[in-house]
Amino acid sequence: MKNKYSIFSLIKNAFSYHENWQRAWRDPEPKKEYDAVIIGGGGHGLATAYYLAKKHSMKNIAVLEKGWIGGGNTGRNTTIIRSNYLWDASAGLYDHALKIWEGLSQELNYNVMFSQRGVMNLAHNLQDVRDLKRRTHANRLNGIDAVWLNTNEVKKFCPIINTSPNIRYPVLGGTLQRRAGTARHDAVAWGYARGADSMGVDIIQNCEVKGIKRNGDSVEGIETTKGFIKTKKIGVVAAGHSSVIAKMVDLKLPLESKPLQALVSEPVKPIIDTVVMSNAVHAYVSQSDKGELVIGAGTDAYVSYTQRGSHDVVEGTLKAILELYPIFSRMKMLRQWGGIVDICPDASPIISKTHIKGLYFNCGWGTGGFKATPGSGDLFAHTIANNEPHKLNADFNINRFVSGDLVDEHGAAAVAH
Amino acid sequence: MFLINCPYCGERDQSEFSAGGEAHIIRPKQPTELSDDQWAEFLFMRKNIKGVQLERWNHAHGCRKWFNMVRDTSNDKIHAVYKMGEKPPIK
Numbered sequence: 387m388k389n390k391y392s393i394f395s396l397i398k399n400a401f402s403y404h405e406n407w408q409r410a411w412r413d414p415e416p417k418k419e420y421d422a423v424i425i426g427g428g429g430h431g432l433a434t435a436y437y438l439a440k441k442h443s444m445k446n447i448a449v450l451e452k453g454w455i456g457g458g459n460t461g462r463n464t465t466i467i468r469s470n471y472l473w474d475a476s477a478g479l480y481d482h483a484l485k486i487w488e489g490l491s492q493e494l495n496y497n498v499m500f501s502q503r504g505v506m507n508l509a510h511n512l513q514d515v516r517d518l519k520r521r522t523h524a525n526r527l528n529g530i531d532a533v534w535l536n537t538n539e540v541k542k543f544c545p546i547i548n549t550s551p552n553i554r555y556p557v558l559g560g561t562l563q564r565r566a567g568t569a570r571h572d573a574v575a576w577g578y579a580r581g582a583d584s585m586g587v588d589i590i591q592n593c594e595v596k597g598i599k600r601n602g603d604s605v606e607g608i609e610t611t612k613g614f615i616k617t618k619k620i621g622v623v624a625a626g627h628s629s630v631i632a633k634m635v636d637l638k639l640p641l642e643s644k645p646l647q648a649l650v651s652e653p654v655k656p657i658i659d660t661v662v663m664s665n666a667v668h669a670y671v672s673q674s675d676k677g678e679l680v681i682g683a684g685t686d687a688y689v690s691y692t693q694r695g696s697h698d699v700v701e702g703t704l705k706a707i708l709e710l711y712p713i714f715s716r717m718k719m720l721r722q723w724g725g726i727v728d729i730c731p732d733a734s735p736i737i738s739k740t741h742i743k744g745l746y747f748n749c750g751w752g753t754g755g756f757k758a759t760p761g762s763g764d765l766f767a768h769t770i771a772n773n774e775p776h777k778l779n780a781d782f783n784i785n786r787f788v789s790g791d792l793v794d795e796h797g798a799a800a801v802a803h
Numbered sequence: 804m805f806l807i808n809c810p811y812c813g814e815r816d817q818s819e820f821s822a823g824g825e826a827h828i829i830r831p832k833q834p835t836e837l838s839d840d841q842w843a844e845f846l847f848m849r850k851n852i853k854g855v856q857l858e859r860w861n862h863a864h865g866c867r868k869w870f871n872m873v874r875d876t877s878n879d880k881i882h883a884v885y886k887m888g889e890k891p892p893i894k
Contacts (some may be wrong), residue, residue: 731846
């Protein structure tokens with residue numbers, strides 16, 4: 387049983403110099419057999435295990451993680467959360483997640499530092515204005531809060547933006563989703579890990595999957611670096627390495643894995659209290675609680691698993707940032723990193739069963755998976771437990787690439803798609 | 804980021820090139836006779852290999868010619884470059 391985190395536990399532990407806090411999750415050796423095994427201990431994978439245990443009363447579950455909890459894309463994204471997607475299917479999926487975010491810290495008894503500071507998307511040309519206004523209307527029809535701001539209102543909402551009409555791509559307006567914002571990304575992984583562990587889920591770190599054993603049309607178990615694990619249900623949530631896992635069962639996915647980069651500046655006093663994204667010039671920025679500017683760059687155009695990314699991609703993003711925010715021109719960038727993202731041709735995720743019995747895939751989140759973490763886990767757990775998709779993820783099946791019924795959010799989504 | 808040895812221009816910075824994805828995906832000879840599954844395979848399904856992969860590149864800001872490349876996607880090392888229509892030199 388986990389001790390509850392509260393102001394009293396904080397005071398109590400202060401007396402022992404914070405040296406006697408209970409472990410947030412155990413470090414078990416894998417059992418011989420599980421009812422379900424989740425491959426990938428990122429936010430989505432841990433959330434899946436959490437909801438399997440909580441809502442579908444499956445307790446004998448393991449999460450296998452090649453590295454350590456919070457070391458993959460969960461700890462590499464720019465922590466932005468929003469649900470202002472154009473198409474109904476996406477709006478349903480991402481707003482489901484946003485609704486869970488709103489109560490997540492309470493539910494997990496873990497402060498994920500969810501901050502609804504608003505996300506503003508800028509328009510820089512006439513087509514942007516039309517697209518974003520259309521998206522605002524679509525959002526409101528789906529019950530998602532969205533407002534259109536003209537240039538003066540943009541300036542008022544975020545005064546450091548350069549709204550001069552003389553810059554290369556002037557700001558012609560923007561949309562604002564006030565319920566959107568940020569959360570502390572590694573706390574999300576830790577919170578779900580702690581929550582899942584307290585319900586008996588085994589979180590096994592430093593355990594790499596080497597193969598999947600099949601018996602005809604169904605799965606039998608997983609070969610790992612910690613031995614063979616028997617199971618009848620496997621949920622793969624391996625992000626950039628989804629194709630590598632799929633290859634173990636001769637399955638081909640419509641994915642390409644590419645490095646996506648982000649960078650942070652030296653910490654400064656509060657200067658930007660919202661998230662500003664710009665699709666046309668590809669620049670987005672927010673400020674962390676530590677004071678660092680958090681900047682997201684784009685993906686490289688080629689397949690790579692190197693977790694590095696090219697310098698010219700960062701350079702392009704910073705050029706745009708500097709034109710929009712001349713005030714940042716003398717800031718120093720502290721750290722830069724890359725994560726491998728798996729991108730679908732329609733820039734929408736796959737949360738689906740496969741033609742192999744007991745094998746489920748949750749992948750293709752591309753450049754925007756963090757915001758969906760709670761919803762993705764909830765819906766994937768539903769899909770695994772019932773062997774049927776929930777109505778919110780029914781459109782995100784693998785067969786859409788055969789039927790042609792794509793959820794094409796490429797141009798429609800905000801930035802980085 | 805890396806240097807690419809264009810078969811026509813020699814070694815240039817990777818930012819001069821655009822990536823064209825997996826190579827040797829052959830366009831169907833009889834498109835009208837393809838099933839939905841075969842179309843999906845041709846249009847969308849990719850090997851997305853972690854390791855040595857054959858891919859197409861275009862020297863977009865140079866000679867603008869297409870060519871093929873053998874590249875290890877796990878470390879971005881280029882093993883060989885060969886012209887369109889030629890057989891892959893290794894593998």
